Amino acid sequence: MKxxxxxxxxxxxxLTLTACHQMADTHDSDMKALQENEAQWNDDFISRDANKLxxxxxxxxxxxxxxxxxAVGTDAIRNTLTRMMSDPAxxxxxxxxxxxxxxxxxxxxxxxxYIISFTDPQSRQVVNDHGSYVTTYRKQADGGWKAVADIATxxxxxxxxxxx
Numbered sequence: 684m685k686x687x688x689x690x691x692x693x694x695x696x697x698l699t700l701t702a703c704h705q706m707a708d709t710h711d712s713d714m715k716a717l718q719e720n721e722a723q724w725n726d727d728f729i730s731r732d733a734n735k736l737x738x739x740x741x742x743x744x745x746x747x748x749x750x751x752x753x754a755v756g757t758d759a760i761r762n763t764l765t766r767m768m769s770d771p772a773x774x775x776x777x778x779x780x781x782x783x784x785x786x787x788x789x790x791x792x793x794x795x796x797y798i799i800s801f802t803d804p805q806s807r808q809v810v811n812d813h814g815s816y817v818t819t820y821r822k823q824a825d826g827g828w829k830a831v832a833d834i835a836t837x838x839x840x841x842x843x844x845x846x847x
Contacts, residue, residue, distance in 0.1 A: 713784045713828070717791055717820065720828055721779055728775045733764040741821060741829045749814065749837040767801070772809045774800040777816060791820045791828065797835060814838045 720739070727735040737757050740746070746754040746763060754763040767773055777797035784791040798813045814837040820828040 709788050710784055713788060713791060713822070714782055716826075717782050717784070717793060717828055718779070720820075721777070721793060721795075721818075725776055731768045731773075733761055733768050736764045737761045739830055740833070741823075741831050744829070744831050744833065747832075747834040749812070749835060750841075770802050772800055772802045774798075789822045791822070793818045793820070812837050812839050 724736070724739050727739070737760055740757055740760055742757050743755075744757070744760060746760045748754075748763070751763065754760045775797065776799075777795055779793040779795035781794040782791065783793075794817050795815070796813065797816055798811075800809055800811050802808070803810045814835055816833070816835040818830050818834070819832040821831045823829055
């Protein structure tokens with residue numbers, strides 16, 4: 684009987700060590716997948732295809748952009764992105780400076796900077812903006828990553844805000 688307990692204990696330790704080893708391997712591949720996802724997302728902005736862009740979001744995601752109300756859910760995000768894509772002056776590039784994956788491997792976030800040009804709806808002049816963003820991702824059943832929260836903040840002071 685004592686021998687059986689020893690065998691089961693050894694098996695439990697081996698399974699735990701195997702699970703920890705697999706987590707480390709998944710972490711590295713998750714980091715790479717998130718980098719590749721954001722590179723593809725930049726390419727999808729160049730293509731101006733709102734459906735490709737919406738595919739980066741979960742059904743319940745929220746997109747928060749400077750000067751606009753939050754777009755919640757893929758229909759609202761699609762509407763926001765379709766309006767953006769209709770602007771001939773639109774150009775957006777973003778790059779992560781930090782990528783973090785939760786130990787559990789189910790959530791992650793990227794943080795970085797963006798540069799955008801667009802036509803101001805009031806003045807009809809092209810605006811060049813830059814700022815920071817944070818995107819929170821949830822791992823999907825197929826192992827891919829989709830954004831659940833995509834938040835950008837401009838570093839260009841608006842005329843109504845005091846400069847710091």
